[in-house]
Amino acid sequence: MKNYRRAAKIKVFELGLLSSLGFLSTLFWLSGTCVGAAREELIEGAKKEGEVVFYASMDIEQANALTAKFEERYPFLKVRLNRAGSEKLLTKVLTEARAKKYLVDAIQTVGFSMRTLGKQGILGYYLSPENRFYPKEFKEEGYWITARYNPYVVATNTKLVQRGSLPKNYEDLLNPQWRGKMMMEETKVDWFAGVLQIMGKERGLKYMRDLAKQDIMPRVGHNLISQLVATGEAQLAINIAAPAVEALTKKGAPIDWIALGPVPAIMIGIGMASKAPHPNAAKLFLDFVLSQEGQKQLQQHYPWLARAGFTQERAIKVVPVDPALAENINEYAKLMRDIFSK
Numbered sequence: 562m563k564n565y566r567r568a569a570k571i572k573v574f575e576l577g578l579l580s581s582l583g584f585l586s587t588l589f590w591l592s593g594t595c596v597g598a599a600r601e602e603l604i605e606g607a608k609k610e611g612e613v614v615f616y617a618s619m620d621i622e623q624a625n626a627l628t629a630k631f632e633e634r635y636p637f638l639k640v641r642l643n644r645a646g647s648e649k650l651l652t653k654v655l656t657e658a659r660a661k662k663y664l665v666d667a668i669q670t671v672g673f674s675m676r677t678l679g680k681q682g683i684l685g686y687y688l689s690p691e692n693r694f695y696p697k698e699f700k701e702e703g704y705w706i707t708a709r710y711n712p713y714v715v716a717t718n719t720k721l722v723q724r725g726s727l728p729k730n731y732e733d734l735l736n737p738q739w740r741g742k743m744m745m746e747e748t749k750v751d752w753f754a755g756v757l758q759i760m761g762k763e764r765g766l767k768y769m770r771d772l773a774k775q776d777i778m779p780r781v782g783h784n785l786i787s788q789l790v791a792t793g794e795a796q797l798a799i800n801i802a803a804p805a806v807e808a809l810t811k812k813g814a815p816i817d818w819i820a821l822g823p824v825p826a827i828m829i830g831i832g833m834a835s836k837a838p839h840p841n842a843a844k845l846f847l848d849f850v851l852s853q854e855g856q857k858q859l860q861q862h863y864p865w866l867a868r869a870g871f872t873q874e875r876a877i878k879v880v881p882v883d884p885a886l887a888e889n890i891n892e893y894a895k896l897m898r899d900i901f902s903k
Contacts, residue, residue: 606841666843672828676884685835691851705832747779755825
């Protein structure tokens with residue numbers, strides 16, 4: 562009798578397990594079906610829209626290569642690219658929003674600007690299926706994700722500065738041997754804020770004031786500064802974006818870069834406009850840029866990617882500059898001017 566009851570219980574358990582497994586299988590199937598159906602609906606909607614308007618601050622050549630790859634993937638869509646520098650792009654988008662001109666679908670620019678656009682309600686909520694591949698410190702969940710980033714490093718002229726005499730940490734830049742031999746990008750408030758984030762505000766401001774005593778030559782533009790270092794106009798550049806240096810290194814120019822410790826990284830984000838005229842096409846475009854295929858395309862020109870699975874040739878400790886610091890950008894800009902204009 563006991564054996565019979567035990568067998569009956571086992572049978573009931575087996576039937577329950579099979580029923581649960583069947584339910585889960587059905588649930589997974591329905592989930593996959595729903596996802597597939599939603600994707601098909603998105604594609605059909607994009608076909609009706611026919612285009613996506615993309616505002617970007619990236620280099621025009623790289624932007625064209627990226628959009629061409631997207632159009633190859635989705636031949637029924639045409640990308641209308643509007644390229645501008647990050648400051649001009651931010652002004653353009655804010656001006657259009659104030660005038661209630663809703664022209665843009667997808668926006669790509671620096672993290673500080675993306676933060677501002679988000680606070681103004683200009684960025685819309687869209688949780689891309691690619692979202693899970695990006696660390697939390699490289700995105701503002703549902704609003705924008707880092708498509709790539711720029712580490713701020715120190716550029717060196719390899720003919721004028723021997724490897725044995727290279728600075729090894731931030732404090733080494735305060736050595737008298739570098740006085741009058743360094744350049745800096747004078748408009749990079751995000752770099753300034755990033756160093757203060759790494760060092761702490763009090764220590765960081767003291768460091769900046771000591772650095773300003775080194776008679777640093779101010780210039781504007783990463784590409785220009787990289788060229789000036791390569792031609793020997795300066796031995797070092799203290800806040801240069803690594804990709805600008807690498808572009809010249811690949812051409813055989815006598816320039817390289819070093820990291821003096823944790824380096825501030827400026828995030829270049831991408832997001833969807835809250836009032837996008839072509840919302841389905843905008844979502845497809847964001848998904849593509851953030852996908853493995855889109856990131857591989859970007860990697861041909863920008864090796865610094867946040868997506869999981871992409872590694873860098875030179876391992877350095879990167880600290881993403883907190884986008885929230887953009888809310889105090891006027892304070893940081895004034896501090897930077899007051900310190901280095903002297």
